[in-house]
Amino acid sequence: xxxxxxxxxxxxxxxxxxxxxxxxxxxxxxxxxxxxxxxxxxxxxxxxxxxxxxxxxxxxxxxxxxxxxxxxxxxxxxxxxxxxxxxxxxxxxxxxxxxxxxxxxxxxxxxxxxxxx
Amino acid sequence: xxxxxxxxxxxxxxxxxxxxxxxxxxxxxxxxxxxxxxxxxxxxxxxxxxxxxxxxxxxxxxxxxxxxxxxxxxxxxxxxxxxxxxxxxxxxxxxxxxxxxxxxxxxxxxxxxxxxxxxxxxxxxxxxxxxxxxxxxxxxxxxxxxxxxxxxxxxxxxxxxxxxxxxxxxxxxxxxxxxxxxxxxxxxxxxxxxxxxxxxxxxxxxxxxxxxxxxxxxxxxxxxxxxxxxxxxxxxxx
Numbered sequence: 001x002x003x004x005x006x007x008x009x010x011x012x013x014x015x016x017x018x019x020x021x022x023x024x025x026x027x028x029x030x031x032x033x034x035x036x037x038x039x040x041x042x043x044x045x046x047x048x049x050x051x052x053x054x055x056x057x058x059x060x061x062x063x064x065x066x067x068x069x070x071x072x073x074x075x076x077x078x079x080x081x082x083x084x085x086x087x088x089x090x091x092x093x094x095x096x097x098x099x100x101x102x103x104x105x106x107x108x109x110x111x112x113x114x115x116x117x
Numbered sequence: 118x119x120x121x122x123x124x125x126x127x128x129x130x131x132x133x134x135x136x137x138x139x140x141x142x143x144x145x146x147x148x149x150x151x152x153x154x155x156x157x158x159x160x161x162x163x164x165x166x167x168x169x170x171x172x173x174x175x176x177x178x179x180x181x182x183x184x185x186x187x188x189x190x191x192x193x194x195x196x197x198x199x200x201x202x203x204x205x206x207x208x209x210x211x212x213x214x215x216x217x218x219x220x221x222x223x224x225x226x227x228x229x230x231x232x233x234x235x236x237x238x239x240x241x242x243x244x245x246x247x248x249x250x251x252x253x254x255x256x257x258x259x260x261x262x263x264x265x266x267x268x269x270x271x272x273x274x275x276x277x278x279x280x281x282x283x284x285x286x287x288x289x290x291x292x293x294x295x296x297x298x299x300x301x302x303x304x305x306x307x308x309x310x311x312x313x314x315x316x317x318x319x320x321x322x323x324x325x326x327x328x329x330x331x332x333x334x335x336x337x338x339x340x341x342x343x344x345x346x347x348x349x350x351x352x353x354x355x
Contacts, residue, residue: 011199025344027259029198030337036202046203054200057193058329061319062162062287063143064194067187068258068280069166070139073173074180075277085243086278089251091289093234094282094312097255098290101226101335102299102308108218109303 004050008057011035129178135186142168155323160288162316198315201333204322208330215303222304223335226311227342230255231350246271252351253343254278257314260340267348279314286313287320306331311339 014035016028024031040046046054072079079086128134145168146161153159173183184191205212212219234251243251250270253261258279265275290313294305302325309317310332318336322329 005196008196008199011202012195015199025260025263026337026341027198027257029195030257030340032195032199033202033205033333033337036199037206040202040206046206051203054203057197057200058203058322061197061315061322062160063140063165064190064197065162065280065283065316065319066139066143066165066169067184067191068194068276069162069284070169070173070183070187071180072166072277072280073170075274078271078274079277082238082243082247085238085241085247086251088241089234089238089243090254090278090281091285092237093230093251094255094285095289095293096233097226097230097312098286098308098317099293099297099299100229101222101311102294102304103297104225105215105218105222105304105307106299106301108221109215109301 001049001053004047004053007039007050008032008036008053011039129176129182132186132189135178135183136189137186138169138172139165139187139190142166142172157291157320158288160284160320162319163284163288166284194315201318201329201336204326204330205334208327211303211327212330212334219303219307219331219335219338222307223311223338224342226308226335227255227339227346230312230339231343231347247274249351250274251278252347254282255312255314256340256343257336260344264344264347268351280316283313283316286317290317291320291324302327303331307335310335314339 011032012029015031018024018031019026019028142165143161146164149164150156150159150161169183173180231252234254235248238248238251246269249268250265252268252270253264253275256264256279258276261275261279262272265272286309290309291305294308299305299308306321306328309321309328314336318329318332321332
């Protein structure tokens with residue numbers, strides 16, 4: 001368990017180092033994701049202990065965004081300065097993007113598993 | 118027994134208070150979400166954030182003081198992002214089969230996200246700094262802040278916009294996809310990850326692992342596509 005937590009942290013650390021060293025546009029954790037993927041590919045599977053740690057973190061992924069979400073309060077004044085354009089833009093653009101991307105992927109990717117939420 | 122005030126003064130300076138409040142607020146958010154039959158509109162992040170902002174405002178606590186406690190939760194965001202490799206690995210056969218569609222959808226989504234964000238704000242009378250800060254709003258926060266800085270926006274304002282975008286996507290995205298009949302799990306995941314990064318991915322993962330795997334990958338690839346393309350496009354236009 002502890003070994004796999006160390007592995008996850010090491011992947012992120014190597015990712016952070018790589019972004020600094022090569023000035024990639026990707027953040028460290030995303031490069032760390034690629035590294036952990038490579039580890040699983042070399043091992044030919046996801047070890048049970050790694051799954052135990054990783055899936056626990058992922059099950060609570062929403063929680064991890066709460067502190068950053070509360071940070072929005074610090075920008076209340078900036079938001080308020082141009083509240084209407086900002087709010088219209090965020091709601092409109094996000095919904096249009098979700099619909100267009102989902103529609104495009106469904107059109108191009110025939111025959112996947114389907115479901116409703 | 119000590120004065121309540123003294124106890125409060127002590128508690129308000131220990132990181133444990135705001136760490137506990139963060140977990141408690143999320144527990145309330147999750148309970149409401151479950152009670153509402155997992156209706157995405159009752160997004161637990163949205164509820165927790167609203168409760169915490171209300172509480173901090175009432176007690177006159179600044180964000181920096183709050184973050185001293187909340188940072189322990191925030192820290193785990195990096196390792197959790199690394200772990201998105203696991204659903205991706207498990208679903209990789211499906212991902213490989215639809216690689217072309219995936220690339221095209223993410224590219225289309227990346228361009229749409231920036232173009233509509235800037236276009237709508239411009240039409241509604243937004244200033245230049247606001248438009249440039251909005252342009253990378255669908256990209257995961259650290260990358261979006263970098264792009265914003267490069268374009269001449271305000272990185273910190275962009276960070277706030279990114280979070281709000283994620284919450285809007287997680288809360289309303291599933292309904293929008295139902296409305297237009299997108300039922301393919303891969304397509305639903307790609308849409309959530311491209312338009313609303315990690316917060317959308319968190320929601321997708323809760324519902325279906327295929328959707329979660331595609332969403333996490335779309336988040337990463339959209340960050341890459343937007344970081345490479347957006348500065349070029351803005352450079353040509355401005």
